[in-house]
Amino acid sequence: VGGSAARVSRAAPRRVRARRGEGEKLKEQILEAAERLLVVTEDEEAVSIRAVAEAVGVTPPSIYLHFEDKDDLLVAVCERRFAQLDRALEEAGADALDPVGALIERGRAYVRFGLEYPELYRILFLRRVGPRPIRADRTRDVAAFDHHLAAVSAAVESGAMKGDPLLVAVGLWAAVHGITSLLITKPHFEWPELDPLIDHVLHTQIRGLSTPDTEGGTT
């Protein structure tokens, strides 16, 4: 089996065909290529079935061996990144000393994620929903929001914050989402310096939600 390996390098095939039973490898490569295209071009429209196929080194119909249609592929890409965002937030919050500090660290990580993958963020959070509600709605992003809600509840239960946890969670999300999306969609605006701006947004929120006796104690 090892003796005939010298034949491989002829006529420059872009990709070696997977062996029997290893068809799933292509699925992974397609997902990676689609995501890479999205990150590199920062343009959802550049991610066509044809472009993804070419990036993988395969013909367009091959995509349909693993994905029902184009939307199915994009949703799959989103689900992976939602999962990654969720993990990033959980890890950022885990190192904090107290629940309020955890919220701040989670917020910073959220903005960081958005600025690192702006086009993915656009697809996840700024796109209009299509005719069929995006399937990911019922899976990964709900998990991420549940974790966020849990982090907020912990802060409220610690006594450092007051308010209805759901309202507070949505409000915090709105604040970090607001600054993240503005930074992404309005790059030509003359923004103040980035870190002070993010800190201002987070601390204004926290201060607005703090109970009077603990106020200012977690800056």
Added chain:
Amino acid sequence: VGGSAARVSRAAPRRVRARRGEGEKLKEQILEAAERLLVVTEDEEAVSIRAVAEAVGVTPPSIYLHFEDKDDLLVAVCERRFAQLDRALEEAGADALDPVGALIERGRAYVRFGLEYPELYRILFLRRVGPRPIRADRTRDVAAFDHHLAAVSAAVESGAMKGDPLLVAVGLWAAVHGITSLLITKPHFEWPELDPLIDHVLHTQIRGLSTPDTEGGTT
């Protein structure tokens, strides 16, 4: 001249050709049709040159008599709405009793605008910027932001609020933009009741920005 008016109703022409010197009428009709299409379909992609032309009752090439290309048309639509948003905010703030109250009313009006024209809002604030920076950037939306900044400065100067006006203005914008865009792009999410949610976002901001002695006095 009045005697031959009976001839008009033959063969159902979709639009009467403008008279000499009245060519600008078409420009206005195109703008209105494009905006109406955007509002009705809630889908930017549905607004093609062809669709706009048909809505006006004219052939596609006629659009090019008044607009350089498709982008030029969309930008023109945006500029009109930016101007309208600006006016709506100014009017909302004018009726308030004090500067902080004015900020709250401006915030409510902003969210209302977004929810009333979601697809226009998407184009104004959620789209990625194209290869050429959108020309409206340097005109209408800057005027709107300047007015916002002035409203914030008034609140800071009144002593009810503290902080760098620019940071505060951007932070407030981020908060209202955040909740507006989430409501638009995630309609399937189980949101809390709308008015309490918006009030929560606005009052959390205001409370987070208030000077200690005036805190809670403007709810």
Added chain:
DNA sequence: TGTACATCAGTGAACGCGCGTTCACTGATGTAC
């Protein structure tokens, strides 16, 4: 008052493009006998 003519407000047909998707196929590879 009559008429040639420049101008204006459009039209009709066509261009090339890239897209998502389908369909019949091919050729390597593992497996059953």
Added chain:
DNA sequence: TGTACATCAGTGAACGCGCGTTCACTGATGTAC
């Protein structure tokens, strides 16, 4: 150990579509003489 065969991982060519845009034109209308 040899061979027929089912299966698997793809390919090649084509489909129809709607799009933005261009180009040469037409016919009504106001104006100059």
